[in-house]
Amino acid sequence: ERHRDMRRASSSLLGLAPRLLSGPRLCSRPLPLLAFARASQQRSGDAALALGEIRVADATGSLGVMTPKQALALAAERKLHLVEVAPNASPPVWKLLATLPVVEKRPEPPKIEEM
16 A cells, blocks of 8 residues: 555656556556557548648658648558557657558467366
8 A cells, every 4th residue: 555655646746647657567667558559549541531731651751741631642552551650749640551550469378178
């Protein structure tokens, strides 16, 4: 209980969001949760059409700021997927990827049957 109180006090003193303290731990330091790794949070392709401007990047670097229609045309031309990687940036950052990232579950170890 003492550790919980210390963690709560340190988070309020440092101004850290409680969400950052809920991530996996390594050596008693909290690691932030990675939003881009959560498939449920990702938007792709057609969701960009509702936005005014987006910043587009590919594997080699930034391609600049463009309209969503231009970005979708570029993705179709290169046969790539357009995926949002930084929704809170201004303008939001979208990336051209060859394949959509998939978050897979770990395979469960085989159960040992007792005789």
